[in-house]
Amino acid sequence: MPLTHNQFVTTEQLAKLRLPLEEACNLPQAAYVSEHIFRQEAEQLFLTHWVNVAHVSQLPKPGDYLCVDIFDYPLLLTRDNNNDIHLMSRACMHKGTLVAEGSGNTKLFVCPFHAWSYGLDGRLKAAPLMDKVKNFDRKNCRLREMRTEIWEGFIFVNISGDAEPLHTQLTGLQKILANWHMADLVPAHEAFYYDQRQNWKINSESFLEAYHHLGAHIKTFQPTYPAANSYPIESTGKYSVLSFGPAQAASATNIDGGMELPFIQTLSEAERLEPMVVFVWPNLLLGIGADQVAYYRLMPTSAESHDLWLNDLMPRNTVEDAKLEQAIRDRVQWARSVHESDDMPVFERCQSGIRSPFYEQGRLSVPYERCLWEFNQWWAERLGERILK
Ligand code: FES
Ligand SMILES: [Fe+2]
Numbered sequence: 001m002p003l004t005h006n007q008f009v010t011t012e013q014l015a016k017l018r019l020p021l022e023e024a025c026n027l028p029q030a031a032y033v034s035e036h037i038f039r040q041e042a043e044q045l046f047l048t049h050w051v052n053v054a055h056v057s058q059l060p061k062p063g064d065y066l067c068v069d070i071f072d073y074p075l076l077l078t079r080d081n082n083n084d085i086h087l088m089s090r091a092c093m094h095k096g097t098l099v100a101e102g103s104g105n106t107k108l109f110v111c112p113f114h115a116w117s118y119g120l121d122g123r124l125k126a127a128p129l130m131d132k133v134k135n136f137d138r139k140n141c142r143l144r145e146m147r148t149e150i151w152e153g154f155i156f157v158n159i160s161g162d163a164e165p166l167h168t169q170l171t172g173l174q175k176i177l178a179n180w181h182m183a184d185l186v187p188a189h190e191a192f193y194y195d196q197r198q199n200w201k202i203n204s205e206s207f208l209e210a211y212h213h214l215g216a217h218i219k220t221f222q223p224t225y226p227a228a229n230s231y232p233i234e235s236t237g238k239y240s241v242l243s244f245g246p247a248q249a250a251s252a253t254n255i256d257g258g259m260e261l262p263f264i265q266t267l268s269e270a271e272r273l274e275p276m277v278v279f280v281w282p283n284l285l286l287g288i289g290a291d292q293v294a295y296y297r298l299m300p301t302s303a304e305s306h307d308l309w310l311n312d313l314m315p316r317n318t319v320e321d322a323k324l325e326q327a328i329r330d331r332v333q334w335a336r337s338v339h340e341s342d343d344m345p346v347f348e349r350c351q352s353g354i355r356s357p358f359y360e361q362g363r364l365s366v367p368y369e370r371c372l373w374e375f376n377q378w379w380a381e382r383l384g385e386r387i388l389k
Contacts, residue, residue, distance in 0.1 A: 005355065006030040007037070008389040016361050018380060021373045025361035030387070031379070032199040032354045038303040040386045042071045045282045045379070050149065050156040050166045052284040052297050053077060055313070057153065057186045059085065063105040063120065067098075070299065073159055075146060076100050076109070080120040085150065087157055088122040088143040099143070118143055153183035154284060169238040173278065176233065176241055177288065179266045185293055185313035188328050192310045192336060196344075198351035200283075200298050200306035201379075206343060207279040207287075207296075208371040210244055216346045220338055224248050225275065227368060235374040239280045242371050246273045261291040261327055262318055279371075281378065287335075291318070294335055304351060310339060 006029050013028035030037055053068045059079040066077045067090060076090035076099070090109075092099050097113040100106075108125060109118045116127045122143035130136055147158045149166040152174070156166055167174075196203060206212060210230035213222040221244070229245025263272055267290060278286040287294030295311040312332055318324055353359060364373055 005033040007034040009037075009387045011388060013361060014380060014388065017376050021364065021370055022366050024364055024373055024376070026364065026372075027201070027376055027379070028361050029354055029359050032201065032351065033303050035303045037383070037387050038300060040383050041282075041300065044382045044384075044386065046071065046159075046300075047073075048158075048160040049163055049282060050158050050169070050280075051282065051299075052154050052280065053087065053157050054155045054297075055153055055187065055295060055311070056085065056150060056155060056183070057313075058103075061105060063107060064103075065100060065106060065109075065120070066103045067100055070157065070159060074098055075157065076122075076143065077155065078120045078122075084121075085148070085155060086121050087146045087148045087155065089146070090143065092116055093124060093141050093143065094127070150183075152177065153185065154280075170280070172234055172236060173239050173241065173280070176276075177278070179268065179271055180264055180288065180293060181266060182293055182313065184316065186316050186319055187295075188292070188312045188314050188319050189332055191297075194308040194310070194339075194344075196298075196306050196308050196347065197304065198306075198347045199304055199354075200300040202347045202350050202354075203296075203298060203306065203308065203343075204279055204282070204285060205372055205375070206347070207277045207285045208240055208242065208375055209365075209369045210242060210277070211365050211368040212346070216342045217338070220342055230368060232367070232370045233276065235371045237374070237378050239278065240371040240374060242277050244275045244277070261314070261324060261331060262321075263290045264292075264315055279375070281375065291315075292331070304355075310336065 009028050009030050016025040017027055051070055053070070053075065054066055054077055058066055059077065062079055062081045062083060064079045068075045068077055074090050076088050078086045080086060090099050092111040092113065094111065094114055094116050097111050099109040099111045099118060111117070114128070117125045119125050122145060124138050124141040127138055130138070147161045149156050151166055151170055210225065211227050213225060213227040224247050225244035226248065231243055231245065233241040233243050272290040276288040278288060283298050285296035285298065291314065293313040295313050297309045298306050300306045312335055319328065
């Protein structure tokens with residue numbers, strides 16, 4: 001019996017997950033515990049793809065900035081005086097010191113080591129006592145800018161710089177979600193942060209199936225949105241969209257089964273009735289409802305941990321309506337408790353079971369875990385032979 005965890009996937013395990021959906025199995029143990037695979041995922045799934053770093057509403061005013069870490073890349077997100085958004089490395093061009101931490105509003109980033117200073121667009125503004133240095137051109141010196149795209153208000157970075165444009169990848173998703181006008185939604189609160197002690201895929205996989213309504217959400221989602229009514233709308237190798245199916249109770253047209261907030265006015269009747277969960281691979285998770293969009297952003301921190309930020313995006317009219325203050329508070333608390341009381345305990349138990357030497361790849365529910373199967377194929381294709389011994 002092995003006493004250490006598998007660091008690699010065997011060809012037999014890989015073959016099991018690559019079978020057609022009706023015959024396929026889940027990912028093997030190494031996918032959830034191996035630091036070798038964690039590093040391969042960082043390179044092949046995150047750094048070479050588009051990764052969500054923030055929502056535009058987190059930088060409402062010129063001068064606002066926000067630090068974001070993507071694996072070993074400390075980044076700085078700013079809004080300049082022309083209202084343009086910049087995303088750059090925050091390692092100083094003199095000796096690498098991080099020129100900012102946290103978030104705030106500023107005109108200038110002054111490096112704490114030798115006081116080089118940078119503007120909101122990353123250009124070097126001043127470098128003291130550098131005038132006798134040969135061939136040092138201050139004007140051409142700037143914090144390294146990253147390739148970014150803003151899609152529906154979500155800011156993405158592609159660190160490798162060579163991914164297919166994000167808008168092209170998300171054309172189909174754009175059509176499905178057009179009526180939500182997500183770029184106009186604003187957060188109802190400060191993001192809630194969680195240091196999740198399990199592999200990032202256990203969390204993201206829960207946005208690929210509503211099968212777990214039968215267990216984790218038996219009291220919350222299952223009565224209104226039974227697992228058996230869920231169905232995949234689209235799954236493309238870049239993202240997936242899963243519908244919960246129409247609400248079962250006549251009054252329960254909100255995702256939480258009844259707490260009334262105004263609907264997003266541009267939605268059709270059918271769109272109001274069927275919540276969806278969306279996963280833009282690899283790190284943006286959205287719960288699409290009639291009156292709000294739940295926004296989950298995750299970043300893996302090790303094979304068995306990830307950072308998670310939760311927010312609730314709502315129409316500005318809703319968030320600014322004083323009469324709705326209590327209803328919004330109730331909704332946000334409800335959404336938080338679904339994560340903390342329903343999902344988190346099963347995620348933790350799942351990780352503990354997967355770590356067991358007795359864990360074996362189990363079978364998938366057909367067709368309810370189709371999106372999960374699609375994601376597993378993408379995972380295996382992208383990682384290729386790097387995960388094999
Ligand atoms: S490291 Fe930034 S000024 Fe020296
Ligand atoms: Fe869940």
